[in-house]
Every structure is written in C-alpha cells, then in structure tokens.
Amino acid sequence: EIQxxxxxxxxxxxxxxxxxxxxAPKKVVLVHGDPPAVAWMRAQITAALPGAExxxxxxxxxxxx
Numbered sequence: 335e336i337q338x339x340x341x342x343x344x345x346x347x348x349x350x351x352x353x354x355x356x357x358a359p360k361k362v363v364l365v366h367g368d369p370p371a372v373a374w375m376r377a378q379i380t381a382a383l384p385g386a387e388x389x390x391x392x393x394x395x396x397x398x399x
Contacts, residue, residue, distance in 0.1 A: 336399060341353075347371065347374065347375060347378075350375070351379065351382065354382075355382045355383065359386060360385070360386060360387065361386065361387045361388075361389060362379055362383075362387070363397070363399075364388065364390045372390055376390060
C-alpha cells in the first residue's frame with residue numbers, strides 16, 4: 335500500500351521526523367528540499383527506523399516501489 339502525505343512548509347524538521355517515526359513505514363521517499371536538509375532527514379530517519387528504506391530519487395526520474 336502506498337500513501338502520499340503533504341506537509342505544511344511551516345512544520346519543523348523535528349516534527350516531521352517525529353511524525354515519520356510514529357508511522358514507522360517500510361519505505362520513505364524524500365522528494366523535496368535543499369540537499370543538506372534532505373541528507374539530514376535521510377540520516378535521521380535511517381537512525382530512528384533502521385529497518386526502513388529511505389529513497390531520495392533524482393528529480394525527474396521515476397522510481398518503482
């Protein structure tokens with residue numbers, strides 16, 4: 335099952351991370367953000383959810399889940 339979530343641009347990255355941790359998904363696809371912010375989020379999700387796959391696709395490239 336794939337679900338898409340749209341978050342407020344005003345949410346802090348820490349609150350987004352807490353939300354992801356509560357959901358505990360098997361896969362997370364990060365599709366927006368400055369490269370340093372995406373790298374931080376990827377590292378934090380990987381640390382909080384070691385069994386989850388964190389995907390950061392190249393812009394414009396389709397991915398298969």
